[in-house]
Every structure is written in structure tokens, then in C-alpha cells.
Amino acid sequence: MRKPIAVRSLYGHVMHELGQRIVSGKVKPGEILPREETLAESLHVSRTALREALKVLSAKGLIESRTGVGARVLEERSWNQLDADVLGWRCASMPTDDFVDKLVEMREIIEPAAAATAARRRTAAQLAAIDEAYRAMDAANTLEEWTEADLLFHDAVLHATSNELLQSLFSVVETALGAFFTLSARNASNFRYSLPHHQKVLEAIRRKQPEVARKAMQAMIADSQANLQRSRGRARRRATA
Amino acid sequence: MRKPIAVRSLYGHVMHELGQRIVSGKVKPGEILPREETLAESLHVSRTALREALKVLSAKGLIESRTGVGARVLEERSWNQLDADVLGWRCASMPTDDFVDKLVEMREIIEPAAAATAARRRTAAQLAAIDEAYRAMDAANTLEEWTEADLLFHDAVLHATSNELLQSLFSVVETALGAFFTLSARNASNFRYSLPHHQKVLEAIRRKQPEVARKAMQAMIADSQANLQRSRGRARRRATA
DNA sequence: TCCGATCCAATTGTCATACAAATCGACTAT
DNA sequence: ATAGTCGATTTGTATGACAATTGGATCGGA
Numbered sequence: 001m002r003k004p005i006a007v008r009s010l011y012g013h014v015m016h017e018l019g020q021r022i023v024s025g026k027v028k029p030g031e032i033l034p035r036e037e038t039l040a041e042s043l044h045v046s047r048t049a050l051r052e053a054l055k056v057l058s059a060k061g062l063i064e065s066r067t068g069v070g071a072r073v074l075e076e077r078s079w080n081q082l083d084a085d086v087l088g089w090r091c092a093s094m095p096t097d098d099f100v101d102k103l104v105e106m107r108e109i110i111e112p113a114a115a116a117t118a119a120r121r122r123t124a125a126q127l128a129a130i131d132e133a134y135r136a137m138d139a140a141n142t143l144e145e146w147t148e149a150d151l152l153f154h155d156a157v158l159h160a161t162s163n164e165l166l167q168s169l170f171s172v173v174e175t176a177l178g179a180f181f182t183l184s185a186r187n188a189s190n191f192r193y194s195l196p197h198h199q200k201v202l203e204a205i206r207r208k209q210p211e212v213a214r215k216a217m218q219a220m221i222a223d224s225q226a227n228l229q230r231s232r233g234r235a236r237r238r239a240t241a
Numbered sequence: 242m243r244k245p246i247a248v249r250s251l252y253g254h255v256m257h258e259l260g261q262r263i264v265s266g267k268v269k270p271g272e273i274l275p276r277e278e279t280l281a282e283s284l285h286v287s288r289t290a291l292r293e294a295l296k297v298l299s300a301k302g303l304i305e306s307r308t309g310v311g312a313r314v315l316e317e318r319s320w321n322q323l324d325a326d327v328l329g330w331r332c333a334s335m336p337t338d339d340f341v342d343k344l345v346e347m348r349e350i351i352e353p354a355a356a357a358t359a360a361r362r363r364t365a366a367q368l369a370a371i372d373e374a375y376r377a378m379d380a381a382n383t384l385e386e387w388t389e390a391d392l393l394f395h396d397a398v399l400h401a402t403s404n405e406l407l408q409s410l411f412s413v414v415e416t417a418l419g420a421f422f423t424l425s426a427r428n429a430s431n432f433r434y435s436l437p438h439h440q441k442v443l444e445a446i447r448r449k450q451p452e453v454a455r456k457a458m459q460a461m462i463a464d465s466q467a468n469l470q471r472s473r474g475r476a477r478r479r480a481t482a
Numbered sequence: 483t484c485c486g487a488t489c490c491a492a493t494t495g496t497c498a499t500a501c502a503a504a505t506c507g508a509c510t511a512t
Numbered sequence: 513a514t515a516g517t518c519g520a521t522t523t524g525t526a527t528g529a530c531a532a533t534t535g536g537a538t539c540g541g542a
Contacts, residue, residue: 010525011296035493046526048289051494052296055252059297067494068534081409082323085300102404109354109407117346159318163343165414166350168322172406251496276522287497292523308523309505 014043015053016085022062022073023089033063033071060086084171095179097232103176104228107221110169111154115201115217116210118160126160127206134202137195146191147181153198157217160205184227185234197223255284255294260326263303263314265334274304274312301327323413332420338473341421345469347414349462352395355411356442356458357451359401367401368447375443378436387432392419394439398458401446422469438464 008016021027033039040050054071057063061080065071080086090099118126133156136149151174158167197220204213249257262268274280281291295312298304302321306312321327331340359367374397377390395415399408438461445454 037493048525048527052293055293056296056300059300065494066534067532068492070493076405079409080324081406082413083321102406105358105404106406106410109350113350113354163346164317164320164322165343165347167318168320169410278522289498290496306523307505308503309521311522 010045011049011052011056014045014050015056016089017043018053019057019060019062019085020089020092022057023079023086024092027073029073029075031073032069033073035070062086082169082172084175087171087175091175091179095183100176100179100183100228103172103179104221104225106169106172107176108218110166111157111173111221112214112217114158114161114166115205115213117163117166118157119205119208119210119213121162122160122205122208123162126156126162130156130160130202130205132156134198137192137198140192143186143188143191150198151177157201157205180224180228184224184231194220194223251286252290252293252297255286255291256297257326257330258284259294260298260301260303261330261334263298264320264327264330268314270314270316272314273310274314276311303327323410325413325416328413328417329420332417341418341469344414344418344421345462345466348411348418349459351407351411351414352398352462353455353458355399355402355407356446356454358404358407359398360446360449360451360454362403363401363446363449364403367397367403371397371401371443371446373397375439378433378439381433384432398442398446435461435464 018033027033034042036047036050036054040047043050054063054065058065058071059080060083061074061078063071063073095103118130122130130153133149133153137146137153140146140149154173154177155167155170158170158173161167197216200216201213201220204210204216259274268274275283277288277291277295281288284291295304295306299306299312300321301324302315302319304312304314322331359371363371371394374390374394378387378394381387381390392415395411396408399411402408438457441457442454442461445451445457
């Protein structure tokens with residue numbers, strides 16, 4: 001998303017490789033990873049680069065290293081579930097329906113409340129940022145331009161709450177939108193269909209009408225959820241065909 | 242909390258030291274940290290240990306290292322505000338009313354929604370856990386027992402949503418709020434006052450009434466916030482006296 | 483046989499050093 | 513004045529060495 005395929009540093013590659021192995025369940029909680037020297041060799045990096053990756057995974061709560069024992073994969077309960085990387089790894093390849101449902105549920109909780117708060121507190125500059133994102137969506141000619149502007153719009157709404165904790169949840173919203181983008185049937189002719197929803201949110205925030213903004217955002221999410229359900233139906237019919 | 246004084250590893254010490262310097266504002270966004278060799282020397286560790294700390298801080302979004310340039314402190318906007326360490330450093334460095342307000346705002350968004358979801362989806366076992374926590378609160382004789390059972394109650398409600406993202410989110414907010422005061426208690430003598438609120442939440446979840454549960458939770462939070470305002474007033478009067 | 487203390491092998495934690503790669507700015511030639 | 517080149521600076525990666533910690537194996541005594 002942010003980094004297309006990204007020329008990640010060596011340690012970054014290692015971190016993603018190991019992170020995905022853990023999150024995808026290829027190595028299960030409780031298991032001990034191979035010793036650092038072996039792991040480094042099998043990933044074709046030095047122990048130095050490997051260790052930096054392990055440290056970051058440890059900070060994300062995925063593993064715990066103990067002297068003399070090794071690196072143990074921790075239970076899912078202690079994973080940093082809101083971490084952008086962890087969320088991304090859970091969406092790697094195809095996210096499960098179950099996980100997408102949870103992402104949508106998070107949106108349903110976060111974004112309407114954020115829209116309402118933004119309507120109450122937004123400054124002129126914050127409103128301008130939302131407006132600019134909206135106009136970029138309106139002007140978008142390609143899927144890529146639309147996608148970028150859409151993310152910007154949702155980020156701007158969170159920003160307008162002036163609550164940086166709320167804004168940090170953008171990683172969740174971003175992941176949810178990303179999952180929606182890959183799962184829903186979007187093409188060159190119909191990707192603009194949600195523009196009116198966005199306009200209603202924008203106008204409510206402009207006019208400082210919290211409850212109107214909340215409702216508009218709820219409608220937008222409900223609509224995208226319905227869209228997901230339709231896609232699932234199609235996917236299932238295709239699978240059983 | 243978890244680790245009293247904690248025998249942190251060397252790199253852990255370094256990470257906390259640098260993290261606090263950044264979050265507290267001793268080094269400001271945009272500034273470049275001293276080069277690694279210098280930093281390592283001034284902190285009395287090797288470059289290896291320092292680099293592991295920098296890598297983790299980078300993963301938390303506090304800094305960004307670039308070859309040939311150095312480690313730049315990033316803007317607060319890109320900090321991982323919901324990271325447990327970052328939140329902890331903020332609690333330590335700026336325990337202002339403003340920050341608490343933002344935490345409370347998060348709670349107002351999360352917990353009512355969680356209660357409603359729990360009422361919709363709770364299993365028998367999850368309900369039993371909430372019920373057990375409630376009875377522990379009822380049986381509490383000391384503030385300590387009450388506080389422990391209170392935490393258990395709220396955790397159990399979140400657990401009953403079966404959404405680990407939501408759990409993770411509440412968990413960090415709860416921990417941060419817990420650093421300032423117990424979730425719902427006035428003082429040693431009448432800490433049980435919020436028991437009826439908890440009972441209403443419990444019963445609504447038992448009867449699978451989402452909106453009732455949401456309202457009950459909202460009432461509980463509103464009550465504890467009113468309580469917070471009163472104690473702030475007292476603190477201010479004391480300060481100006 | 484059971485139990486405890488001791489020792490030892492395995493593994494991570496830390497350090498020191500060296501060199502590769504990237505960046506930025508200054509300098510040079512045109 | 514400008515484009516290109518070069519060099520100093522700093523992070524990125526690799527390597528080798530040793531300290532510290534852990535858990536089990538070994539051994540001895542009752």
C-alpha cells in the first residue's frame with residue numbers, strides 16, 4: 001500500500017518473512033524457532049540482520065527470546081494486533097472472511113464516532129484537508145488515483161478529531177479499506193459509486209452536525225459491507241460451480 | 242506494572258531512554274540524532290545494542306534512519322500512539338488533563354460498542370466469566386480487591402466480543418488509564434458505588450440486549466467521568482489554596 | 483530408588499572491527 | 513551558471529569472539 005513492493009532493507013525482508021510465517025500459522029505459538037545461526041544461514045543473511053528482525057518481531061509481541069533457550073512464538077493473545085505489519089500479514093494472500101468481518105466491525109466502531117467528533121471539533125484547516133481529499137476523489141480518473149484519495153479522505157477525518165490516539169487507528173482503517181479494495185468487484189466504470197456517501201460525510205463535518213456525520217459514515221460502511229457480501233456470494237458460486 | 246523495576250536488557254534500557262527523550266520532547270521532530278557511534282558511546286553500550294534499540298524505535302514510528310544522513314525524529318503524526326511503550330512514555334512525561342481526556346474519549350467510543358457487541362455474540366462461557374467478575378466485585382472488601390475485579394469485569398466484556406482487535410485496543414487504553422486512576426472507584430470508603438452500573442451491563446449482556454448494554458455502559462462511563470471532573474475540581478482548589 | 487548439587491552443552495546477549503552502500507554537498511570543467 | 517563528478521559522512525551488513533543464562537545430564541549420598 002504505502003510501499004508498493006518496496007525495496008525493503010535486508011532486515012526488512014527477514015522480518016516480513018518470519019512475521020508472515022508466524023501470523024499465517026506456519027509456525028505455531030509455543031514452538032521454538034531454529035537457532036539464530038541456522039536461521040540466518042537459511043535466510044542468507046548475517047546473524048546481525050537476523051537479530052534486528054527478531055528484535056522488532058519481539059517488540060510486536062510475536063516472539064520472545066530467552067538466553068540459552070531460543071526464540072519462542074508467543075500466543076496470539078499477546079500479539080500486537082493493531083500493528084500495521086501484523087494486520088498486513090493477516091491479509092497476506094487472501095484474508096479470511098472471519099478476519100474481514102472483524103475489520104469491518106472495527107470500522108463500524110471507529111469511523112462513525114470519529115466523524116461525529118470531527119464534526120464537533122474540526123478546525124478550518126482540518127476541514128480543508130477533508131475537502132481536498134474529496135475533490136481528489138471526484139477528480140480521480142483511474143483506480144489508483146481513487147484509492148489514494150479515498151485513503152487520504154479517511155485519514156483526514158481521523159485527523160480532524162484532534163485525538164492522536166484515534167488517528168493512530170488509521171492503520172486499522174487502512175487495512176480494512178485495503179481488504180475491501182481487493183475483495184470487492186471494482187472496475188474502471190463503477191469505482192466512483194461511493195462518492196455521494198463521502199460527500200454527505202464531508203458536508204456534515206463542514207456544517208458541524210455530529211449526528212448527521214455519524215449516520216452518513218455508518219451508511220457508507222454499511223454500503224461497503226453489502227458490497228462485500230455480494231462479492232462473497234459470487235466467489236462462493238464460482239467455487240461450487 | 243508488569244515488571245516492577247524490571248531487569249531490562251541493555252538494549253531495552255537504551256530504547257526506553259531514547260524513547261522517553263523523544264516522546265517528552267527533549268529532542269523534537271525533525272531533529273537528527275547524533276551518529277550511532279557517538280550515541281552508543283554516550284550511553285555506554287556498543288553500536289550493536291544501540292542499533293537494535295533504534296530499529297525498534299523505528300518500528301514504533303518515532304524515528305527514521307537513512308543511510309548517509311542519520312536518524313531523524315519523525316513528526317508526532319506518524320508515531321505509533323497506541324504502542325504500549327509510547328503510551329507509557331506519554332503517561333510518564335505529560336500526565337496532563339488533556340491527555341486523560343483523550344484516553345477517556347477512546348474509552349467512550351470503545352466500551353459501549355463492545356458491550357453491545359458482547360450482548361449480541363457472547364457465549365455461555367464468556368457470560369460466565371463476566372458474571373464471575375461481577376460477583377468478585379460484589380464480594381470485594383478492600384479497594385485492591387475491587388480494583389482487580391473491576392479490571393477483570395471490563396476485560397471479560399471485551400473478551401465476549403470475540404474480536405481480538407477490539408480487545409487489543411481496549412487493553413492499551415485501559416492500561417494507560419489505569420496509570421492515572423482505577424477505572425471506577427471514588428475512594429476507599431465508597432468504592433462500591435458503581436456496582437449497580439456493572440449489574441445493568443451484566444444483565445443486558447445476559448439477556449442479549451445490545452442497545453440496553455450500550456446505554457448501561459455509557460451511563461457507567463459518564464458517571465465515572467463526572468467523578469473525575471469533581472476530583473479535578475478539588476485538586477485545582479487545593480492547588481490554588 | 484530418590485533427591486539434591488554440580489557440571490556442561492547449547493543458545494542468546496553483547497562487543498569490537500571491518501567494509502559495503504547510500505547520501506549530500508562541494509568542487510570542477512565546460 | 514550548470515551539469516557532472518568526486519569525496520566525506522553515516523548507516524547497513526558481515527564476521528568473529530566471548531560473556532551470561534538456561535535446562536538437562538551427570539554424579540554422589542542417604
